[in-house]
Amino acid sequence: MKVIKSTQTNTKPATGDLFLGDNITFAPVAGLPETKDVELYIVNFGAGERNRVHIHKVDQILMATVGRGIIADENGEQIMEPGDVVTIPAGHPHWHGATADSNFSHITVARPGDVIEIVDQDARGAWGAIA
Incomplete structure (x- = not known):
């Protein structure tokens, strides 16, 4: 067993x-x-x-922890708030991020060896701008 304190995480620019x-x-x-x-x-x-807009080769789980975020796919955008959980099947095109008026944090859970492929045609993606 290993306990990881929040002060032990190594935050890096994405x-x-x-x-x-x-x-x-x-x-x-x-x-x-x-x-x-x-x-x-x-x-x-x-x-x-x-x-x-991207896909993962493995299933992904997101759990919102801070602020207000958006999860979007071809069916539209949904707001995420702390405690909300989203399951995203492997190969499902989607994007996620913060609303225009709030920072947003989430925990991502996936299997090791995941490969992410960008599938949108331009920088703002197939489904428009953030709400």
């Missing part, structure tokens, strides 16, 4: 083509070598920032 914004960070919390079955990350979005 960089790369997946992220739309300069105020997005992530912190790996659990994964290899402690567990071979799941990975856990905390992701923080500044107000109005998000990621691009």
Whole structure:
């Protein structure tokens, strides 16, 4: 058993083509070598920032922890608030991020070895701008 204190997380800037914004960070919390079955990350979005439309090769679970966020797919956008949980099947195109007026944080749970593929055609994605 290993206890990981919040002060022990190593928050890093989220960089790369997946992220739309300069105020997005992530912190790996659990994964290899402690567990071979799941990975856990905390992701923080500044107000109005998000990621691009993407798919995962494995199922993903998001749990909102701070602020107001949006989860979106081809069927529309839904607001996420602390305690809300979203399950996203492997291969399902989606994006998530903060509303225009709030920072947003969520915990991401997935299996190790996940591969993320960006599937939108432009930087704002197939389903328009953040509400």
